[in-house]
Amino acid sequence: MPSNFAKIKKLQRISPIWLIPIVAATIGLWMVVTTLHNQGPLITLEMDNAEGIEPGKTPIKTRSVEIGKVQTVRLGDDLKHVIVTARMNVEAEPLLRDDTRFWVVKPRVGKSGISGLNTLLSGSYLELQPGKSKERKLEFTALDTPPVTPTNAPGLRIELSSEQDSALSVGDPVLYRGFTVGRVEQAEFKSDTRQMNYQLFIQAPYDALVTTNTRFWLNRGIQVQAATDGIKVKTGTLETILSGGVSFSVPSGWELGQPVKTNKTFNLYADEDSSAIRRYQDRIDYILLFDDSVRGLNPGAPVEYRGIQIGSVLSVPFFVPGNDLLTTHSRKIPVLIRIEPGRIREDMDKDQLPNWENEFTAAVKQGLRASLRSGNLLTGALYVDLNFYPDLPKSDGLGELANYHTLPTVPGGLARIEQQVVQLLNKLNQLDINGTLTKAQTMLTETQAAMANVRKVSASMDKIATQQSTQQLPAELKNTLADIQKTLQGLSANSPAYGELNRSIQSLNRVLHEVQPMARTLNEKPNALLFQPDTQNDPVPRKAK
Known part of the structure; x- marks a missing residue:
């Protein structure tokens, strides 16, 4: 078989055991x-x-x-x-x-x-x-403490700013007329503004109570305040007594204002009274120079006109450049006060301030004076009283000191009583007490002698009154009055005696009438009965020249 042909072999199948790890x-x-x-x-x-x-x-x-x-x-x-x-x-x-x-x-x-x-x-x-x-x-x-309120809770979050020490902490209650409606969520000190900032959450539906005229103030548990109008003791709920809190409301007599939005900033006041003080934009500052001691007169004390507050005291004493308190040139204590005309007139604005100053000048000419009065005998707190004293010397108007107008002052309260007592003692010292006492002693001696004579006369009268002859006088006097009455009845207008008496009086009148010329002659020349009176020739008129 030729070598260039590929050998084909049959591959073996994958073992089933590999299926398990796969x-x-x-x-x-x-x-x-x-x-x-x-x-x-x-x-x-x-x-x-x-x-x-x-x-x-x-x-x-x-x-x-x-x-x-x-x-x-x-x-x-x-x-x-x-x-x-x-x-x-x-x-x-x-x-x-x-x-x-x-x-x-x-x-x-x-x-x-x-x-x-x-x-x-x-x-x-x-x-x-x-x-x-x-x-x-x-x-x-993570937060250190649980959040006071849920993030998605319905309500209103606002900011409070205060220059006072830290008086609130997270979790403190927010109250409206004693009812808890929210909590303090955050408390932080701002070093750049040097103020305490608080975040408050007011739950719905009470968030509608917060308006533009709402005022917030601290609850200090049990608060005892001694002011010019007496001692006030205020207590809150048990929670506020133990932990404090903050309250809010619209001051009495103010309008409710408009609703506010989230993160609106309000001022935090020390107490309810200070929160209710209306802030007046238009004001005039005056300086008062007192001869009296100003001990007990503190900044913030009211300035009143016949019991109505028209301003407040700003500085006691008010240091004026070049007017040292202990130098011989100035022995009076300067006090800076602020008059707010808006307290007297609701429609007061800046355009009317010059007219107000003119009226104040006219009032000073009519006898308006400032004096120190005691507002609280227990604490010795004083306030400034403005009133008219028409019996005092008239003033030319307002004075000037360090670019401020000055108002004339009079001693007031105990100082005025002390001045009157001193004047009375000075008058008593000027009296001649020794001569007066000597005359009084002489008069007393004469009075004692006169009283002794009176006692003697009284004793003699007692003896006379006890005599039997004196006691018979009323009966004899009664008989005498009866005889006189009988005699007067015999001289009635129809009686013969009355007619005879009337004729005798008429004859006597004729004799007196005839004797008058002779009596006149004897009065002028007493020897007229012995010597013949001189014959006077008739007067000859002067002939014409």
Whole structure:
């Protein structure tokens, strides 16, 4: 057979035993693909510490349903955080959004109550709160504490800004007229503005209560305030007494205002009274120069006109350049006050400020003066009182000091009483007390002597009154009066005696009439009865020249 022809051989069949590893490999590959296909995403959590977290055991839950499990726990590269990896179930993948939040559920005792007691037996676990964002995310930072409110809860989130010390903490209640309607979600200090910023959540439907005229203030549990109008004691609910909180409302007499949107910023006031103070844009500052002590007069004290507040005190004392308090050139204490005309006139605006200053100048000329009055005798707090004193010397108007107008002042309260007492004592010191006392002593001696004589006369009158003859006087006087009455009856107009008496009187009148010329002559010349009176010639008229 030629060598260039191929040799044909019949191949042997594959052994059936190889089918077993092939099937096993196929099944294994299918299981791997199925496992990878059904396996959820792997997420990474950054935490401050791994307290209560165990790899392979600690579950991840939402609404008490397990949706994942912790795989590994390791220390971060910065050695300050813990990195936790967890495998999530496939059905949990839609929950992993940019605003999804994680935190560790364990026993906690906080202001909002006790939570996580069920983990005492089952152990701690990670809670997932789903977000609403459309952006997918696999790396998260776990919260130190559970969130106060759910992300998707209906309501309103607002911001509060305060220059006071940190007085609120996360979880504190937000109250409206004593009823809890929300919580404080965040508390953060801004170093650039040096203010405390708070985020509040007010749940629906109470979010409609927040308007543009709403005011927020702190609840300080039991608050005792001693002001010029007395001592005030305010108490809140048991929760606010223990942990504080924040309240809000629209001040009485204000309009409700318009609804607000999310992230609206409000100021946080120290108390309800300060929150109700209306902020007036139009105001005028004046300086008061007091001779009295200003101890007890503090910034914020009211400036009143006959009991109505028209302003407040700004600075005590107000240091004016070149006007030292202890120099001989100025012995008065300057106090800066602010008058707000809007408290008196609702339609006040900036265009009317010059007219207001002119009216104030006219009022000063009519006797308007400022004085210090005691608002609280217990605390010694003072306030500034404006009133008219027409009996005082008139003023030319407003003065000037350091580009401010000055208002004339008068001593007020105890200082004025003290001044009047001093004036009275000065007048008493000017009196001649010794001479007055000497005269008073002499008068007293004479009075004593006169009283002794009066007692003697009284004793004599007593003796006379006790005599029998004195006691008979009334009877004898009665008889005498009876005789006089009989005599007068005999001289009646129709009696003969009355007619005879009348004729005698007429004759006597004629005699007296005739005797009058002789009596006149004797009066002028007493020797007329012995010598013949001189004959006087008739007067001769003067002849014409």
